[in-house]
Amino acid sequence: MDKTYHISSYCQIKNSRISLDGKLLFSSSIQEFQPFIKSAAQHLNTKYPKFYKMDNLSKLAFLAADILLKNAELDSNTEHNIAIVLSNKASSLDTDRTYQASISDTENFFPSPSVFVYTLPNICIGEISIKHQLHSENCFFIFDSFNADHLWINAQSLLKQQKAEKVLCGWVDFDDKNYEAFLYLVEENGIIAHNPNEIKRLFKTWQT
C-alpha cells in the first residue's frame, strides 16, 4: 500500500503578521517590510547575524522556514533530509532592481557584491540550508500565481522516491511593497492530508 503524506505544520507571513498553523504568532503596526521583519526576527529570538545581511526575499523565506523547522524540534545531532521546493511570481525582481540602480550610472559605477549575490531567487533556499545544515534536494519555480498542484506533485515525488524524508514547500514572493510567505512542511506524520485542495485551502486562509 502506498504511503500517505501529511502537512505537519504551516507558516504564513503577510501584512505585518506571522502565523503558525493558523494561530497568530506575531503582529506589528509597522507596515514597512524591513523594520517589520527585523522586529519579528528579534521577537522570535532568531539569533543569526547573517539574517541582517540577506535581501528581502531571503529574509522572508528564511524567517518562515526557521519558524517551521524550529517548531519541528529536529534533533540537532542528526542530519535531516529535508528537501526544499519553493515558488513565487516576482523571482528576485526586488533585488534585481536594487542592483540595476547601482550600475545604471556610468559616472558612479560601483556594483555591490553583497547585492549581486541575491540576484537569483533560489539563494533564499541556500540561506535556509546553511542555517539548518540541509544537504538536500531543492528547486525554485516561478509561476504567474500560486500553483498548489505543481508543489504537490514535486513533494509527492521526492517523498515517494525516498529522495527526502520531509519536504519544505511553499510560496515566498516579494515585489515592491508587497510580500507574502506561505511555507508548509510535508512528511508522513500530521493531521492535514497532503493534497492540492488542502494546500489551496491553507493558502487562502490569509488571502484577505
Added chain:
Amino acid sequence: MADLRQELKEKIIEQLNLEEFTVADIADDDALFGDGLGLDSIDALELIVMLDKDYGIQLTDPKEGKEIFKSIAILADYITDNRAK
C-alpha cells in the same frame, strides 16, 4: 587617524549590515575576519568596493587585501598612505 578609524567602523557596520555591533564593540586591533567580526568573502569584496568608491584606492592584488583587512588600525594606516580622495 582616530577620526578615520571611527569613520571606518561606522561604514563597516552600516555597509556590511552588522546589526549586532556598535562602534564601541570594535577595537582598533580586533580581527575583521575569522574570530573577530566574522566577516566573510562577500564582505571582503564589499570592502574592496568601499576603498575604491570612498577613498579612490583600487586593489588589484587579492593577497594585498588579506593584509590590509586584518584590523581597523591596519586598514586606516593603509588608507592614510594611499588615498586619492
